[in-house]
Amino acid sequence: MTVDAEVAKELQRLRARVPHLTGVLAATVDGFVLAHDSATPETESVAALTAAALGVGMRLTEATAQGEFRELLVRGEQGYVAIYAAGPSAVVTVLAEPRANVGRLQLEVRRCSARIAELVESTLGRTAERR
Numbered sequence: 001m002t003v004d005a006e007v008a009k010e011l012q013r014l015r016a017r018v019p020h021l022t023g024v025l026a027a028t029v030d031g032f033v034l035a036h037d038s039a040t041p042e043t044e045s046v047a048a049l050t051a052a053a054l055g056v057g058m059r060l061t062e063a064t065a066q067g068e069f070r071e072l073l074v075r076g077e078q079g080y081v082a083i084y085a086a087g088p089s090a091v092v093t094v095l096a097e098p099r100a101n102v103g104r105l106q107l108e109v110r111r112c113s114a115r116i117a118e119l120v121e122s123t124l125g126r127t128a129e130r131r
Contacts, residue, residue, distance in 0.1 A: 003123040007116055008035035014112045020100035022079065025093040026086065026116050029054060034090060050093045053083055073102070084109050087117030
């Protein structure tokens with residue numbers, strides 16, 4: 001199974017565990033989609049915006065001496081957008097309805113992001129070994 005397929009399965013499991021999610025996306029830190037489970041047709045745009053938000057979040061945590069970036073939560077009238085680091089090479093973006101349980105969302109997405117980080121990093125490690 002490819003890393004994209006494994007990441008897609010992880011995103012599907014996340015959607016099954018957390019009620020009121022409207023979309024999930026895993027991307028590289030430079031904005032390329034790895035996998036998604038969402039009805040939104042603008043997946044590439046969301047991935048690019050996620051990369052930009054990740055960059056701002058990383059600079060902000062660095063400038064304020066808060067350590068390494070972990071997550072960013074944005075609340076709008078129609079719900080939440082949450083961005084989670086998934087290791088040094090990937091990021092997970094979650095869209096949720098306003099009635100979503102944010103504590104549950106954070107707990108589950110943190111676990112999912114850690115698993116995706118393992119998948120991506122192991123694939124990058126295997127690629128580097130082949131060279």
